[in-house]
Amino acid sequence: xxxxxxxxxxxxxxxVTVFTINRPEKLNAISSGVAKDLQAGFAAFDASxxxxxxxxxxxxxxxxxxxxxxxxxxxxxxxxxxxxxxxxPVICAVDGWCVGGGVVMAATADLCVATERxxxxxxxxxxxxxxxxxxxxxxxxxxxxxxxxxLLGRPVSGRRAYEMGLxxxxxxxxxxxxxxxxxxxxxxxxxxxxxxxxxTTVNDHMMVRCPSEQMALAQMTVSRIRDSADLxxxxxxxxxxxxxxxxxx
Numbered sequence: 064x065x066x067x068x069x070x071x072x073x074x075x076x077x078x079v080t081v082f083t084i085n086r087p088e089k090l091n092a093i094s095s096g097v098a099k100d101l102q103a104g105f106a107a108f109d110a111s112x113x114x115x116x117x118x119x120x121x122x123x124x125x126x127x128x129x130x131x132x133x134x135x136x137x138x139x140x141x142x143x144x145x146x147x148x149x150x151x152p153v154i155c156a157v158d159g160w161c162v163g164g165g166v167v168m169a170a171t172a173d174l175c176v177a178t179e180r181x182x183x184x185x186x187x188x189x190x191x192x193x194x195x196x197x198x199x200x201x202x203x204x205x206x207x208x209x210x211x212x213x214l215l216g217r218p219v220s221g222r223r224a225y226e227m228g229l230x231x232x233x234x235x236x237x238x239x240x241x242x243x244x245x246x247x248x249x250x251x252x253x254x255x256x257x258x259x260x261x262x263t264t265v266n267d268h269m270m271v272r273c274p275s276e277q278m279a280l281a282q283m284t285v286s287r288i289r290d291s292a293d294l295x296x297x298x299x300x301x302x303x304x305x306x307x308x309x310x311x312x
Contacts, residue, residue: 067085093131120157186216204227
């Protein structure tokens with residue numbers, strides 16, 4: 064059983080894995096720990112026999128309020144197609160507020176379900192900061208609608224997000240996870256190699272990556288090296304004046 068006090072809950076229902084950001088008292092803000100745990104959890108999911116993933120938030124007030132300004136994350140770590148690196152389908156199930164980086168996650172997931180009361184908001188221009196990855200939105204929904212979200216910063220309802228093409232299906236309030244699970248179970252019964260081929264073809268050949276996405280991919284490569292056992296071995300060998308034994312891990 065998952066630890067109910069954890070900031071990230073990972074549960075399984077058949078071949079579907081559900082990742083729940085579990086910080087409702089902070090509107091499920093993404094801390095550095097949550098971002099790293101999501102990335103690590105998805106790495107384990109991708110290596111497993113599980114077939115479909117859902118990302119959601121605890122409670123009814125927010126999917127996520129975006130980056131935790133007290134404990135700023137490397138947000139790319141929890142963005143599908145970047146830090147969340149899997150060829151399996153990923154669905155976002157959104158209820159309540161979906162702010163900042165949450166909009167990026169919803170946009171870059173393969174599918175998205177939102178409730179009527181959901182509100183998508185990208186207010187960074189009002190705050191004076193941005194990570195830039197939101198530019199990926201313009202490759203996923205029509206240009207003028209992406210610019211409306213980014214430049215005006217007005218909250219967009221779940222219904223309006225559906226009309227924009229950001230959301231696949233609008234669920235009754237509180238039914239977002241149920242609807243997303245229905246989608247996930249449908250795909251879990253399908254041929255996984257076909258789903259993988261279709262997703263990979265779209266992501267590798269049909270999507271234009273903005274400079275911030277490319278920078279995040281470079282950061283991901285550097286991060287893997289920085290966190291590797293080979294780096295620790297190299298430093299230890301240097302201190303001990305011996306030849307290093309690298310393992311590629």
